[in-house]
Amino acid sequence: MQRLLDEGNVSAYLIERGILREGEECAVGSAGDGNINWVRRVRGSAGRSCIVKQARDALEKFPQYRADTARLIFEARYMEVARPLDSSGVLPAILHFDEANRILVLQDLGTVPCMGEQLDGGADLDRALAELVAFLARVHRATSDADLDGRFQNDQMRRLHGDHIFALPFRENDFELAPEVAKRASAIWCDTTLVERADRAYRLYLEARGGLVHADVQSSNVLIASSGPVLLDAEIAHVGDPAFDLGTLVAHVYLPALARREVPRAETTARLVRSAYAAERPVSDEFSQRVDTYAAIEMIRRTIGAARVECMNEAAAAMRCLDFAEPILRGERRLAS
Numbered sequence: 178m179q180r181l182l183d184e185g186n187v188s189a190y191l192i193e194r195g196i197l198r199e200g201e202e203c204a205v206g207s208a209g210d211g212n213i214n215w216v217r218r219v220r221g222s223a224g225r226s227c228i229v230k231q232a233r234d235a236l237e238k239f240p241q242y243r244a245d246t247a248r249l250i251f252e253a254r255y256m257e258v259a260r261p262l263d264s265s266g267v268l269p270a271i272l273h274f275d276e277a278n279r280i281l282v283l284q285d286l287g288t289v290p291c292m293g294e295q296l297d298g299g300a301d302l303d304r305a306l307a308e309l310v311a312f313l314a315r316v317h318r319a320t321s322d323a324d325l326d327g328r329f330q331n332d333q334m335r336r337l338h339g340d341h342i343f344a345l346p347f348r349e350n351d352f353e354l355a356p357e358v359a360k361r362a363s364a365i366w367c368d369t370t371l372v373e374r375a376d377r378a379y380r381l382y383l384e385a386r387g388g389l390v391h392a393d394v395q396s397s398n399v400l401i402a403s404s405g406p407v408l409l410d411a412e413i414a415h416v417g418d419p420a421f422d423l424g425t426l427v428a429h430v431y432l433p434a435l436a437r438r439e440v441p442r443a444e445t446t447a448r449l450v451r452s453a454y455a456a457e458r459p460v461s462d463e464f465s466q467r468v469d470t471y472a473a474i475e476m477i478r479r480t481i482g483a484a485r486v487e488c489m490n491e492a493a494a495a496m497r498c499l500d501f502a503e504p505i506l507r508g509e510r511r512l513a514s
């Protein structure tokens with residue numbers, strides 16, 4: 178039986194595991210924008226603060242969905258494999274991992290903004306994002322020939338995630354959209370080229386070869402701390418196509434820029450990010466094309482799918498994003514690289 182944490186028992190748990198001192202008082206609060214797991218910030222009266230994350234069967238904000246709690250084991254394993262390659266301190270330290278109860282206690286980076294909040298406000302993240310992708314490239318490079326698949330049998334999360342990216346947004350659905358955007362979404366579902374290209378990308382994403390991918394390098398999982406970028410939430414980690422990590426990140430550079438009508442600025446950042454990646458791990462043109470395809474799909478699904486980004490709530494922004502991403506998915510245009 179899993180021992181479930183709550184606001185009332187988490188401090189006793191942390192004392193028992195040696196994270197907080199005996200008799201220490203603590204304050205338990207929310208820890209930002211998670212959807213999937215029970216995540217809390219716990220501050221001890223002696224000044225220490227940590228993040229406690231527990232994976233449960235029912236997803237935190239979507240309890241109608243259930244997913245294997247082993248996802249937290251894959252998150253811990255990703256950090257274990259990637260840590261030796263983390264020369265710039267992109268990963269938070271693990272203070273405690275309780276595999277039996279699916280609890281991960283992490284170093285608290287504080288209430289720092291995530292990449293999306295920063296880009297929505299027009300911040301320049303060129304250096305931080307270049308550092309982040311250099312880390313991803315090192316992980317991809319070091320794991321390209323490694324026999325890791327047996328340790329990352331994360332098929333359930335991989336599919337759940339994949340369905341929401343490549344399948345559901347491209348099939349008839351009842352996601353709530355402004356009328357103009359809904360009309361455009363229906364046109365996408367009927368467009369065999371777009372649907373086939375999304376299906377093909379899904380098959381590539383599911384292939385168990387390439388390298389160890391984080392698989393969820395999106396805005397809210399990247400914090401921008403004063404020490405540099407921090408990458409969280411590796412619970413979808415698997416052995417797969419490294420282009421997927423880069424494509425996802427690139428999409429999240431373009432999304433706020435499309436909303437702000439600042440595409441040239443995003444192009445500069447995206448170019449820089451891609452060259453920082455290639456400096457660590459040389460890439461083929463075929464790889465770059467896959468990055469473009471994954472990026473276009475991510476932009477589309479964040480505009481018409483279930484997990485939309487806030488900056489695409491305005492219909493005009495959504496239409497601009499679709500105008501931009503569709504020709505890329507069709508293969509008629511390329512992203513800056």
Ligand SMILES: Nc1ncnc2c1ncn2[C@@H]1O[C@H](COP(=O)(O)OP(=O)(O)O)[C@@H](O)[C@H]1O
Pocket residue numbers: 208209210211212213214215216228230269283284285286287288397398409410412
């Ligand atoms: N080590 C940390 N330091 C500071 N904030 C964190 C840390 N870990 C998580 N958070 C905050 O909690 C949120 C949810 O954590 P995350 O690991 O992404 O869980 P979920 O799987 O539920 O999305 C993050 O988006 C971030 O705002």
Ligand SMILES: [Mg+2]
Pocket residue numbers: 210211212397398410
């Ligand atoms: Mg998250």
